Amino acid sequence: GESVGLHLPTLSVQEGDNSIINCAYSNSASDYFIWYKQESGKGPQFIIDIRSNMDKRQGQRVTVLLNKTVKHLSLQIAATQPGDSAVYFCAENLDSTLTFGKGTMLLVSP
Amino acid sequence: EPEVTQTPSHQVTQMGQEVILRCVPISNHLYFYWYRQILGQKVEFLVSFYNNEISEKSEIFDDQFSVERPDGSNFTLKIRSTKLEDSAMYFCASGDAYNEQFFGPGTRLTVL
Known part of the structure; x- marks a missing residue:
């Protein structure tokens, strides 16, 4: 997983697997969190967000979990596809x- | 689907020159942002803009930087005297609410 400010880790999965990407955020007062996907040469693309009064939110094939006790955020991608290959990062507001x-960096092999 | 656009896609300039990076936010959005991403590093917040004024800015956004919304559709970032370390991808973002932000494709700035 990743932590705000550290080096870029890589997660390699097979197509069809579920992927879990982790993030440790820094400020317990942050009230809103977003996961972005960034493909090579493109701008960040909004995936899913969650407010601090929630601990789980689901979208299409994606789920975000928030654990405020340990300041941890995760992104779960179900049935990962090659098109999901990108850099994923969290942002805290x-x-x-x-x-x-x-x-x-998520690498999905066919 | 509406999207944020940015021009140029790549700007090459000499150190000390002024550059203006342009953005057209999504038309009904009220909140505008500039970020930069140095190659291989994380996206960094530069400035947010609302109601025709800067609402927040980071330490990076010093006197060399300025933003403007000259005509109600464009949102520009000006760097007055570029330095080598200004080389980065610059992303514009816009939003229609306090938090949700949609990013443009970015302008790659190369300072020689």
Whole structure:
């Protein structure tokens, strides 16, 4: 998994597997969290968000879990596809400023 | 589907020159942002803009930087005197609410 400010780890999975990408955020006062996907040469693409008053939110094939006790955020991708290959990073919001993690590279093999 | 656009896609400039990076946010959005991403590093917040004024800015956003919304559709980032370390991808983002942000494809700035 990744932690805001550390080097970029890589997660390699097979097509069809479930992927879990982790993030440790830094500020317990952050009230909103977002997962972004960034493909090579492109801008960050919004995937899913969660507010601090929730601990789980589901989207299409993605689930975000928030554990405020340990300041941990995870992104679960079900039935991972080759098109999911990208860098994924979390961002935490505090006082209208987003602070991004460096990201985790997800590599999906067919 | 509406999207944020940015021009140019790649800007090459000499150190000390001024550059203007342009963005067209999604039309009904009210919140605008600039971020930068140095190669291989994380996305860093530069500035947020709402109601025709800067609402937040980071330590990176010093006096060399300025933003403007000159005509109600464009949102620009100006770097007055570029330095080598300004080389990065610059992303514009816009949002229609306090938190949700949609990013443009970025402008790659190369300072020689």
